[in-house]
Amino acid sequence: xxxxxLAVELAGIWKRFPGVIANAGAxxxxxxxxxxxxxxxxxxxxxxxxxxLAGVYLPDEGTVSLDGVEQHFAKPADAIAAGVGMVHQxxxxxxxxxxxxxxxxxxxxxxxxxxxxxxQVAELASRFGLATEPGREVWQLSMGERQRVEILKALWxxxxxxxxxxxxxxxxxxxxxxLGRITAAMAADGRxxxxxxxxxxxxxxFCDEATVLRGGKTVAESLPVSELDATRLAELMxxxxxxxxxxxxxxxxxxxxxxxxxxxxxRDIHDRAIVDDVSLTVASGEIxxxxxxxxxxxxxxxxxxxxxxxTESGSVMISGTDVxxxxxxxxxxxxxxxxxEDRLGVGLAPRMDxxxxxxxxxxxxxxxxxxxxxxxxSVYGDKLVEDYDVKVGKMEAPVAGLSGGNLQRxxxxxxxxxxxxxxxxxxxxxxxxxxxxxxxxxxxxxxAAEGVGILLISEDLEELFALSDRLLVMHEGEVVxxxxxxxxxxxxxxxxxxxxxxxxxx
Numbered sequence: 001x002x003x004x005x006l007a008v009e010l011a012g013i014w015k016r017f018p019g020v021i022a023n024a025g026a027x028x029x030x031x032x033x034x035x036x037x038x039x040x041x042x043x044x045x046x047x048x049x050x051x052x053l054a055g056v057y058l059p060d061e062g063t064v065s066l067d068g069v070e071q072h073f074a075k076p077a078d079a080i081a082a083g084v085g086m087v088h089q090x091x092x093x094x095x096x097x098x099x100x101x102x103x104x105x106x107x108x109x110x111x112x113x114x115x116x117x118x119x120q121v122a123e124l125a126s127r128f129g130l131a132t133e134p135g136r137e138v139w140q141l142s143m144g145e146r147q148r149v150e151i152l153k154a155l156w157x158x159x160x161x162x163x164x165x166x167x168x169x170x171x172x173x174x175x176x177x178x179l180g181r182i183t184a185a186m187a188a189d190g191r192x193x194x195x196x197x198x199x200x201x202x203x204x205x206f207c208d209e210a211t212v213l214r215g216g217k218t219v220a221e222s223l224p225v226s227e228l229d230a231t232r233l234a235e236l237m238x239x240x241x242x243x244x245x246x247x248x249x250x251x252x253x254x255x256x257x258x259x260x261x262x263x264x265x266x267r268d269i270h271d272r273a274i275v276d277d278v279s280l281t282v283a284s285g286e287i288x289x290x291x292x293x294x295x296x297x298x299x300x301x302x303x304x305x306x307x308x309x310x311t312e313s314g315s316v317m318i319s320g321t322d323v324x325x326x327x328x329x330x331x332x333x334x335x336x337x338x339x340x341e342d343r344l345g346v347g348l349a350p351r352m353d354x355x356x357x358x359x360x361x362x363x364x365x366x367x368x369x370x371x372x373x374x375x376x377x378s379v380y381g382d383k384l385v386e387d388y389d390v391k392v393g394k395m396e397a398p399v400a401g402l403s404g405g406n407l408q409r410x411x412x413x414x415x416x417x418x419x420x421x422x423x424x425x426x427x428x429x430x431x432x433x434x435x436x437x438x439x440x441x442x443x444x445x446x447x448a449a450e451g452v453g454i455l456l457i458s459e460d461l462e463e464l465f466a467l468s469d470r471l472l473v474m475h476e477g478e479v480v481x482x483x484x485x486x487x488x489x490x491x492x493x494x495x496x497x498x499x500x501x502x503x504x505x506x
Contacts (some may be wrong), residue, residue: 085154405436
């Protein structure tokens with residue numbers, strides 16, 4: 001190792017794309033044996049900078065050094081060979097292969113005994129406390145177990161530098177704590193980890209130092225995390241005072257039920273119950289949260305309530321009206337608005353412009369016979385954009401050009417502008433930066449105060465604790481627990497998310 005004692009040094013990295021400067025002289029210094037947080041808003045340049053380190057992009061300017069030696073990665077394989085591994089947020093595993101087969105795929109000798117592979121993978125897993133079963137097929141594993149397989153893949157290739165991209169996004173609180181222990185074990189082994197996350201409480205819990213990017217530039221470098229808190233980190237990320245989620249105080253009492261789901265069952269194409277006898281209610285002015293690891297029935301439940309997929313049995317009532325078996329439009333007319341988790345694939349039409357997307361729920365009121373009143377539509381769109389602080393260029397430009405936060409503000413605004421009785425919001429802040437999260441959360445709180453009933457489905461447990469009046473937990477298609485966020489602990493909710501038996505309300 002050279003005199004600077006750094007495992008990783010990115011110096012003066014510039015990366016330009018047509019019309020965009022993603023990195024503008026960004027720097028990063030990571031010491032060996034540490035967990036280093038890389039923070040920044042969406043669009044700050046974090047992913048681009050890590051893609052430079054991982055060999056996906058060549059920098060236009062600047063240098064990449066490992067252990068004091070300058071590197072020139074022409075492709076990802078070069079970075080892997082040099083000891084850089086990246087665990088992506090979307091896992092890259094073959095479901096029908098076993099754990100050990102996934103771990104060694106593409107890196108082992110052409111012929112090797114299966115039992116030998118499994119023994120070697122088991123030994124590696126044991127060394128770092130990565131509990132796994134080498135002979136199990138990946139499709140049988142939980143999301144947390146799959147992530148361990150991705151980490152094992154990098155360790156099998158002897159990665160000395162590991163990049164973890166939003167590593168806790170699909171984990172239960174217990175699995176997230178376990179990941180913190182695993183990263184500490186890898187750092188103790190002399191490896192260097194770069195931890196990308198929007199969850200600032202995890203950054204302060206797991207990481208040793210932090211670097212903050214803003215607008216493609218490094219604005220704070222190698223800060224000792226022990227001397228900072230989440231609020232200060234958020235301020236550095238956005239360049240101004242930013243509020244971290246705090247427990248919402250309800251200003252008014254809840255009213256009568258505006259959403260009642262009774263014994264709903266939804267089956268997939270394999271006749272498996274993906275929503276299994278679910279019942280719940282939401283009253284006016286109430287925020288009911290649903291927690292759960294991704295893939296435990298939250299999305300099909302939301303789609304079933306909105307009428308996008310059929311139910312095998314059960315009923316859905318909106319403000320006392322039974323809408324079971326009716327179309328999405330009939331449910332909209334009854335007072336239901338829906339913000340789906342797939343904002344571009346389901347919520348918005350990416351090729352249509354901002355105005356056209358703005359009026360989708362109000363187009364009948366803006367119609368003149370068979371034609372839309374374009375002047376009225378423009379006025380409506382302009383007001384929605386202003387009211388919900390959507391930053392746009394040209395209103396006539398395709399909506400796909402907007403940032404994630406602005407897409408979400410537009411979608412939430414469109415669904416609330418029609419004054420619904422109940423809003424189903426699925427992952428409304430997923431992938432947003434600190435300011436974007438705060439903006440959407442404030443909108444939801446304001447709407448609840450005005451009497452809208454909100455069913456909030458989120459994988460961010462801190463968000464659910466901050467906003468919910470009641471908190472339900474789903475596991476394998478069932479509601480397995482109900483909690484009062486004022487008194488429940490993260491451990492209790494996390495246990496229910498991991499499949500503990502149904503518990504009584506705390």
